[in-house]
Amino acid sequence: MPKISDSTSLDNIVCPFCSLHCDDISIDVNDNKLSVKNDLLPSCKEKFEKYNRKDFNDQPSKIKGKETDNKKTTDYCRTLINNSNETLILNASSDVNICREILSSASKINAIVDHINSSIFLKNISLYQRRGYMTTSLTEIKNKSDVIILFSNNMLKLYPRLIEMVIAPKNSFSVKPKNKKIFIIGDKKNNLDNCTIKDSRITFIDYKNKDIPLLLQSIINKENKTQLNNQVFNILLKNIDKSKYLTMLWSTSEFIEYKECDQIIHKISEYIVSLNETSRAACLSMSGNDGDASSIQTTAWISGYPTRVKFTGSYFEFDKDSHNSNQLIESNSIDLVIYINTISSKKLILNKKHKNIIIGQPATKYNTEPDVFIPCGIPGIDYKGHIFRTDNVVSLPLSEIKISKHRSAQEILREIIR
């Protein structure tokens, strides 16, 4: 256990904040303050270093916005939980061990458990719940993919080191790195982050992702029915035709607002499946940055289902509709929501019609004051943990790199739910 006054330099630290979970982070810790040594984007460094802020470290528990102590908070939470007829525990971002605790807590009070991004990741899961799916993982893409297509407007905002670490690496053992062909296909107007990369291997194609099914059908038919000019279309077609390990990536969260979302992802998957009859190809739907993969995996092995479960006395039961947190919150079918947000800085949107408890990392944002806010430590900064990467197959250890004044989410859950 380190001491606050210790000065130390840590290497190979895993970043908990985006689902690439890069594990090459070097950090100096002086007087319990973090300083990232790597030459990273400022946005990546800031994700660690903002937790040096005194107001975050000293953040107190609050009841209805008023500062209070742990005991009063615990007592009040217990009262809310005891008075609740239907409680939802909503995982807004956490690692494996917190997911374990969420499910254990839910089993004590017969609560419903859902993840905040379940509407998105259930679409990805449907790819293999309904049909065939050929997928891959990051190291395979780095070394084996000769042609890579990213369907994305802002993937690089979501995964800042994706190009450097995976898509266009310096080293690759079965394809010469310089021979890799990378196409980033997206709406140029919304694609500023992607377009700033300077790499001769990368071609940007301005295209509306809503129309991906049309593009793929045109590729299948070898006849351009899209808005792309024929020259661009033919370059894409030629590279796909000669590819030995084509990879297509996307992030379903970018398509979720489109009514064509299901059609888009299923068309990509079907196309990849068809290519594998004679060649090799794979797709990868990138998981979200809110511990989505950890939640899916842990909930699946403990309950048998990926999310939207309720403990009913002996086992967890799954119901895609009646345990859908969005619907439960909107329809006010529950009377208490316990948000667990240990990693993400996204704003939580609370519904004041029912009681809300947030167990949240200190930078947690919310639209309106919850009934209770309890600050918790962050796995990977304040506590050890274990988190799944975007490809759902690699999981990495999270380290305790500074001393936290805040309790872990597990400890708080065990305290308030008995």
Add this chain to the structure above:
Amino acid sequence: MSTLHLKNGKVFDPINNIFNKKKDIYINQGKIVKSLDKKAQQIIDCQDKIIMPGAIDLHTHIGGGKVNIARIMLQEFHNNNDNDYDLTANFVPSTLKTGLQYIEMGYTSCFEPALLPINARQSHAEMADIPFIDKGGYAMLGNDDFLLDLISRGADQSEINDYVAFVIKASQCIGIKVVNPGGINAFKFNQRALNVDENSIRYKITPRKIVHKLARAVYELGIPHPLHVHCSNLGVPGNFKSTIDTIKAAEGLPIHITHIQFHSYGNNGDRNFSSASAEITEHLNKIPNLTCDVGQVLFGQTATMSGDSMKQHANHKHAHPDKWLCMDIECEAGCGVVPFKYTDQSFVNALQWAIGLETFLLAEDANKIFLTTDHPNGAPFTSYPHLIKLLMDKTFRDDLLDQMSTDISQHTILKDIKREYTLSEIATMTRSAPARILGLENKGSLSENADADITIYDSNINDIEKMFAHPCHVIKDGIEVVRNGEIKNYMWGKTQVVKPEYDLSIEKKLDKYFKKFHTIGLSNYIISDDEMSETIGSDININNCIRKRIS
């Protein structure tokens, strides 16, 4: 921890050559002891009861990425009723249900046979959440680019040994498994088959060479469990020749062929599909260092899951229901999940059923063959009591053969085999033999100082299937956890591992390789003992390795 006295039971303890002998067993501090100083805190009257060590399943897919994919893919089949011994019960149960179903059948140690080192953290975390049982994993090698590159460059055996030892230690495993040697890797380069003596396109090495190098490494490192081999050409008619070639590839070194039923197919007859169990068991019976588990097929819906993405992709057209997943994984291996329904209306499935039983019954030594269904690939593990009855009761299996929708009587010698397994042989193949072959010195035995993992059956139950499905008491680490089908205490077992010694210089080479080609660093690939207990949630138990050398 309490003391226990198991009084007057009929003991089957093959390691000590005790079969059906009246004996008292004493337990103190989780261990079997010779006697107790004072009256035991708990006495179990074992009059008319059969006492055996806790059963050990050495090949069951209970933890890791592919298991979880199957859970999610096939969630409509989850059946959460409380009837845990039920052939229709879900075939990819949750971790909780896995533990409950195993312990209620008297199984106290189970081993995940296809643990990808890169996925080890997940596999161990998942298995850590399975209550009651001890567990362990076999690290999958033989399709990883690092090893294939070493072999293709003609690396010295000692360097291969160091790498194998590093991987088994880093991934906290107890054995090494190779799946379709080189074939999964070749599939990534679009090869659709790889025979035992065929070169892979990329590395220009054969499965024979991979098997030999790995078998030798396992032997020389002193890893007790021989190389666990899923042969080339799984499920392909005529594949028994590949199986025999793979056995020969070991050149007399210890080798364990897994789910051998799926690799014992001939291609004779008008359907080009026939049994080759006689040819396979002939080798099993005569080669001293060869062992196998069967991977028995039983009829019903299940999910097939395997690291063999090459063959799983080829089989996806048989998916039932029609959905499946294949994945290339981290330049290490792959996986494929294909749901499947075995039916006796299918000639092939019916003959698979018979081939498995023929293999069991033609194997002469119960120390060399192990009772598995390759859960859930051939059938869920909950069908073991049914399988035991098939082996112990000729009339029962002949009746089932007669009742089959498809007449396979001209294609199987099953009816000609008069053998019925004895209780002693069942005890051997499910207790002492797997303990011995895994190097679990304190398991599978009722010797003094052995772990007190014990199953007690009611010998008054005439139906052997019911007797094995519902032991009256199960004791794990000296604690009674099941009594008459009811859970009395929850507890969590340990992870069984080995830690062979190796030259640390291999880590420098690997560190460079990881920095250059992987997407994580070597230090985060390694799972420490502390991480196992603190974060993953399972303490480890280290089993011995004794280094050997081939002159």
